[in-house]
Amino acid sequence: MTRTQRRTRSIALTMGLAMTLAACGGTTQDSAQDDPVAGDEETLDPTDADDTADGDANAGGAEDYEEGLAITMLPKSVNNPYFEASSDGAQMVVEDELSGTYEYTGPSEATASSQVSYINTLSQQGVDALLLSANDPNALCSSLDQASSGGTAIVTFDSDVDPECRDLFVSQVDGEEVGRALIEMAAEQIDGAGEIAILSATANATNQNAWIDVIEQELANNPDYADIELVATVYGDDEDEKSFAETQGLLQAHPDLEAIISPTTVGIAAAARYLQGSDYQGEVALTGLGTPNQMREFVEDGTVEEFALWDPGALGELAAYTGAALASDMITGEEGDTFTAGDLGEYVLGQDGVILLGPPTRFNAENIDEFDF
Known part of the structure; x- marks a missing residue:
């Protein structure tokens, strides 16, 4: 049984328990509230993001995403311009495109031990998807397994963990x-x-x-x-x-x-x-x-x-869409799954659950004023 299958089974069991409690007059905790930068000739790889998917019947549109999802981004550290830009992209997707609730939280120091406490707290809160940039490939696994068993979709971005410890990884580039x-x-x-x-x-x-x-x-x-x-x-x-x-x-x-x-x-x-x-x-x-x-x-x-x-805002957008697609059961996490990430286009899941954003851009005196992030 894959991580995603275990997660889905956990969600099903939770839903079943909630229905039983409702039938008995009990109550359950309420759920959460109510263009990538063009690199043209300067890019290191001419591949376009739209070419990453095969456009088969598994691709999902915006109408397939579940509304009201609670999604949290946990960066290596806060007060970092790179992750703040990623957070802006993710927040726009979650709140404006998917009508969900978004939180950006994390430690001030980039250490694995400091991230563990945040993961444990989010696990207790039962967020639908966690977008994580990891400070260590293995030290977070126990906490991530606990969050996953509670039904949270685990999506790493920027910096990965061991593939066994998460569902999907949104990689900025190869x-x-x-x-x-x-x-x-x-x-x-x-x-x-x-x-x-x-x-x-x-x-x-x-x-x-x-x-x-x-x-x-x-x-x-x-x-x-x-x-x-x-x-x-x-x-x-x-x-x-x-x-x-x-x-x-x-x-x-x-x-x-x-x-x-x-x-x-x-x-x-x-x-x-x-x-x-x-x-x-x-x-x-x-x-x-x-x-x-x-x-x-x-x-x-x-x-x-x-x-x-690369554009960190677009990376945050793709991470948010990926987490939402997984939490909405639009994709299973299997290689070859496809989904539509808003204006970013269609993406396909690669080997080991890796999704590539696209090529980076070189910046110099000739082109830097064309970009604002």
Whole structure:
């Protein structure tokens, strides 16, 4: 029996109990109340989101979503511009498109232990769907299993857990594509030679580690990068001050450093702020993943030449539609299931319950003012 089948069975048992109580004059707890950014030629992959589905009879329209669903987003940490943008997208879908109730909650520090307490609370509340960006692939599994057994659809986005611990994963892009793009941008900015370092988020972040693995594989196997040496990988834990300090530490420990890759929106902004106005500005390249709005000033003053990202708002939208589709029994979680995610188009569930949003976009001085997120 799959996780989704167990979840559906739990819902059926709960509904049966509710009907029995109603027949006996008892009461039950009331349920909850009443365009992705176009990347055109700048995208790393020309695939369009609409091409991700085969348009078969399993695809569902907006009329198939259950109304009044209670959906909660739990990010790695709050007060993070990236996740706030994702939350805006999800909230719009849940409240405006699906007439449901939405909550955005989470810890101030990006740790697995801090997320556990939130998952346990949401499990007790019995939300219909949980949209989770995980700080650890395994440490959350026990709490997620408890929530799932209570009928909550578990959808991870941005950063996954072990597939056995959730129903579906909404991935921003193919992980290998991100890793290759990161090292490619760094190589271009240092003319293919020199020392580089990585400023990551947390040491256990699934997505960060997958991208770093690809970077390391490219450095080891791609002759184009034979003259590039990765000298250090440090972790800012998605905290601004720590990421700022780690940037300082890298530059002091490696005086010949040519570039820093920071595949985290908090890290790249903190590193840019350290470089800005310092002797390193224009001397040490910085690239990675960030939002146009937070990085615009650093591009305009030459601190950062180019970076990349997908639309986090669209990622939040897709995560919300995915959770709602699962909670509405429009999809079962099986490979090949399709559903319509509003204006984003139709999507198909891939292997291991993975759904891809689409390709990222490279941002630089030529195009950054075309984007607002």
